[in-house]
Amino acid sequence: MPSPTSKPRGILPAALFAVVTAVVVVLGIWQPFEPGGGDLEIAGGGDPVRGEALFAESCAGCHGEGGVGGGGGPSLVDSPIDEETATRTVLAGRGTMPAGILGGTDAVDVGSYVVQISGAVEGAVPPVAEEPPLGPAGEVQLTGPRLWGIFVSLAQPAGATWTIWLDGGAQDALRVGEIPAGQTTFADPDLGIGTIIDQYNRVIIGEQLQDFALATDELSEARITALKALIIGEGNPPGANSLVSVAGEQFAVFSDHTRFLVEARDEANLANIRFHSEHLVNIALGAPIADVDQNGEPTNPGDGVGLLGQDGREGYLPQIDAAAGVGTIAPLAELVPAVEATVADARVCGDIASVEAAGPCVNAIEARSAKLDQLWGQVPDAARASAVLALERP
Ligand code: HEC
Structure with missing residues (x-):
């Protein structure tokens, strides 16, 4: 086990850092x-x-x-x-x-x-200072490919040497490290001895287990299941078939077909403009797939789940959002409408009458594609950053 002072290995994304910093600033007054x-x-x-x-x-x-x-x-x-x-x-x-x-x-x-x-007047009643509300006391981020590691950051320095325990589940609480007095962080990228996501369900911090200073809420079964699906996936290596990685594969297929569509326009190949447009629609929406180009045969190079899904069936992007907890995957707020806009353009291109007429819809898809790639590129980190548990005072 690395020493308690070992640095987090890039596991604290900038956004989270900003939140923690803000918390520190807020708590500076208390x-x-x-x-x-x-x-x-x-x-x-x-x-x-x-x-x-x-x-x-x-x-x-x-x-x-x-x-x-x-x-x-x-x-x-x-x-x-x-x-x-x-x-x-x-x-x-x-x-x-x-x-x-x-x-x-x-x-x-x-x-x-x-x-x-x-300048206080003797005997005068001092103005009653309004107690600032106590902000969050810190955070525990689950880290590493299997979420077996933890990174603890406190909004205020530890009041004494504080021990960190994993708690809950069938076993006794497990001591995993400590934060020296005056310090605010602890990192162990792979505890390797029992994990909060498997045998335990919360983190407790303080001088004594019975009389602790801070603790996370118990991680519910539902949240554990969602986080596992989002980041770890089912098999080995961890992460290989997580929601984030499978969605990434579908996103790559979507990007490829944007490129194929642009090539078809450059080659003035109307059949291929219509064909690849159909594919963009079907990769994004999944089953049931549509014969957008009306050639009598609906085809789909995607896996049928779709980035967006349709008919009340959730595609990968909404699944990721749900698994991370509502509102935590910021880039999705822009990505989802952008994919929807490309689907709308692709429907037009898929049934277009001439290469000339396809100009505007292909151009719009092409112009949007770099932004889509950039937004998707932010999703995996944002998904990891969602594996955060707030530390509260008892
Ligand atoms: C290292 C610099 C430093 C030293 C030394 C220091 N202070 Fe301060 N003090 C500050 C700062 C900065 C603040 C404002 C903190 C804040 O509100 O965020 C402050 C705030 C205060 C306040 C609160 C003021 C208010 O408006 O509520 C009091 C009272 C105070 N200090 C008294 C003292 C006394 C008495 C000493 C000596 C024993 C002392 N300070 C030594 C930096 C210092």
């Missing part, structure tokens, strides 16, 4: 109150004179002399704050401000100094 300050008497009673000296030493570097700002931290002057909040901020940190710069009575004293410079 900080848990660190234990250790818990038994400290915070409410009132700090010594602001001592606090002033401490502030000059430990805080002015970022907040400026007298707290007027300028060193990377915000001005603390003229934004009223109460002593408890100020002290807790020092103990727990905030955003890029590290936790625990000062502790114990030092933190309380500096807190009371901050109250003074903040």
Whole structure:
């Protein structure tokens, strides 16, 4: 097993990274109150004179002399704050401000100094800060050809050395690694010892199994089945006959026939224009196949499932979307209508009367084909990125 700090091998697509980053940014404004300050008497009673000296030493570097700002931290002057909040901020940190710069009575004293410079009126009720809602706490992405690996990313650094367990199923929870205090990621591309997708159904993270910090929801049977179909497929090697790979083969057949159609136009071969147009329609829609060119014989170089399907029968693209969970395969939102547009053009070309008349419909199909290829190219990664489980606080 690689060390817990081993890098994810390109398993975190840019889109997911962006989401995680956004989560980190959102959570930057929320900080848990660190234990250790818990038994400290915070409410009132700090010594602001001592606090002033401490502030000059430990805080002015970022907040400026007298707290007027300028060193990377915000001005603390003229934004009223109460002593408890100020002290807790020092103990727990905030955003890029590290936790625990000062502790114990030092933190309380500096807190009371901050109250003074903040312009809070003594005895006034401090404005009640609206509690920001807690965002997602992180994610577990299932990785590798069989989804046996995991990549854990936390929205906030681990509060202590946190162990990662696989849980659920018949066995006892299985320890698979740990995230050192202050770190946010763990990667093991192939756990090789029991898998969340086979014997277990959720990930638990924390100091203790019984009193954990974060966990994913249990992965349902339906979701496991869908993810397996989408990414792993039935046999060996894994992925070879997954939905993504079989759809990719059909997509390649579709691309080939776009090319054949363009060649037929360039050769001014009307029969072939009509023939390859029929094929485009049938590869996209699958059974029942249509005799678009009306030569008395419907033909289909595709596998009959079709990229889109028809008559209430789902083709590969809707199957992929369903297996990934609605809305998670972003390129499909553009790809599906683009394939539909090519089918509409191919219906026209398939029954066209002359090479000249076929110009516009062939041109439209040709013009769209690079975009189609590009969109399809994004689907496999997007499908993998859908194998993500949110980490929640208990
Ligand atoms: C490394 C730079 C740095 C140091 C050192 C630092 N701070 Fe900060 N502090 C910040 C930043 C940045 C913020 C804003 C964080 C945010 O809201 O995302 C902040 C926020 C605060 C706030 C909250 C302000 C508000 O409007 O709610 C208080 C109070 C505070 N700091 C007090 C202190 C005190 C007291 C010390 C010294 C013990 C200190 N800081 C040391 C960078 C620092």
